[in-house]
Amino acid sequence: MNSVREEDLRSIISRMPYGECEDKIFLITGANGFLASYMTDTLMFLNKCFPAFRCKVIALCRNRKKAEERFREWLSYENFILHVQSVEEPIMVDCNVDYVIHAAGNSAAVCAKTIPADILKANIIGTYNLLEFARNKKVKGFLFFSSGAVYGNVEQGRDELREADFFSLDFGAVENCYAEGKRAGEALCRAYFRQYGVSSKIVRIGHTYGPGIDLKDGHVYSDFVSKIIQGKNIIVRDGASVRPFCYVSDAVTAFFKILLEGESGEIYNMVNKNETLSVYELAVKLVKDAFPERKLKVECEKKNTAIERTIVNIDKLLALGWKPETDVVEGFRRTVKSFEEKRKKYLHS
Numbered sequence: 001m002n003s004v005r006e007e008d009l010r011s012i013i014s015r016m017p018y019g020e021c022e023d024k025i026f027l028i029t030g031a032n033g034f035l036a037s038y039m040t041d042t043l044m045f046l047n048k049c050f051p052a053f054r055c056k057v058i059a060l061c062r063n064r065k066k067a068e069e070r071f072r073e074w075l076s077y078e079n080f081i082l083h084v085q086s087v088e089e090p091i092m093v094d095c096n097v098d099y100v101i102h103a104a105g106n107s108a109a110v111c112a113k114t115i116p117a118d119i120l121k122a123n124i125i126g127t128y129n130l131l132e133f134a135r136n137k138k139v140k141g142f143l144f145f146s147s148g149a150v151y152g153n154v155e156q157g158r159d160e161l162r163e164a165d166f167f168s169l170d171f172g173a174v175e176n177c178y179a180e181g182k183r184a185g186e187a188l189c190r191a192y193f194r195q196y197g198v199s200s201k202i203v204r205i206g207h208t209y210g211p212g213i214d215l216k217d218g219h220v221y222s223d224f225v226s227k228i229i230q231g232k233n234i235i236v237r238d239g240a241s242v243r244p245f246c247y248v249s250d251a252v253t254a255f256f257k258i259l260l261e262g263e264s265g266e267i268y269n270m271v272n273k274n275e276t277l278s279v280y281e282l283a284v285k286l287v288k289d290a291f292p293e294r295k296l297k298v299e300c301e302k303k304n305t306a307i308e309r310t311i312v313n314i315d316k317l318l319a320l321g322w323k324p325e326t327d328v329v330e331g332f333r334r335t336v337k338s339f340e341e342k343r344k345k346y347l348h349s
Contacts, residue, residue, distance in 0.1 A: 239280025
């Protein structure tokens with residue numbers, strides 16, 4: 001853990017209802033992933049800061065070697081359990097569990113055309129297995145990681161997206177497997193709440209970045225961070241695309257608020273709408289405001305000024321008392337600093 005990540009964890013803890021986590025057991029799937037690992041770290045950091053807290057984390061993942069490297073700081077803690085299995089199989093956890101966080105699944109844009117079946121299975125079969133597990137264990141809360149991709153092809157001129165909005169999506173196009181899988185996962189969560197009373201909550205996650213992102217996952221912000229670290233100019237292929245960019249500590253704070261204080265059966269949009277920018281605007285802001293000393297430039301391959309801005313409504317999340325605190329300038333500075341700290345540590349080890 002480097003200085004940036006520890007600062008992030010302290011920020012999350014200061015804003016989440018962590019008293020609800022004391023003496024509770026959390027099962028987190030996809031624990032090796034970017035967002036799930038931050039949630040795991042947050043809960044274990046609570047144990048580190050408050051030794052009598054006794055919050056237990058069962059980190060479920062498929063790759064033991066990667067997990068042992070990722071969570072090596074927590075392996076000696078008795079309240080940390082590494083559980084290796086696929087969510088596509090019935091969940092083989094014997095102990096009682098209070099909360100389930102289902103974050104397993106591949107969101108990398110580059111994988112939609114190469115492993116579409118795997119993406120669908122994690123979101124459909126995996127969600128079913130976890131909801132069955134939650135029903136049998138009578139858990140207090142279940143959080144499903146969904147995505148704004150479920151909205152489909154948002155009609156032009158739409159000025160705001162609310163959780164009940166719904167647009168067309170070509171389910172015959174294999175590249176839409178991620179969105180269709182998330183739609184099915186959401187439907188399962190709401191069905192299990194209605195039929196069995198499973199306290200499921202759904203969070204639709206917008207573009208979220210920070211320390212630990214996969215720099216090769218195909219997301220535009222990952223590519224920008226990679227270029228900055230390498231000291232190369234930022235290349236923009238479609239500068240007109242508009243996205244809300246949320247820093248990871250703000251996102252994880254929102255996840256815990258939804259899980260612990262949100263209403264069962266409900267869907268919550270999670271974006272930082274204060275930082276809604278076109279890709280070109282983001283690139284320019286990073287070059288001019290975040291890293292001016294690096295003297296990088298923005299190279300735009302496709303000039304397009306016809307920007308359609310659709311704001312994602314987050315009133316339901318704001319009603320829980322959530323408020324994002326990190327703008328893109330500070331957020332990307334922290335992200336780059338974290339990667340560069342890690343590289344220096346590696347080179348000197």
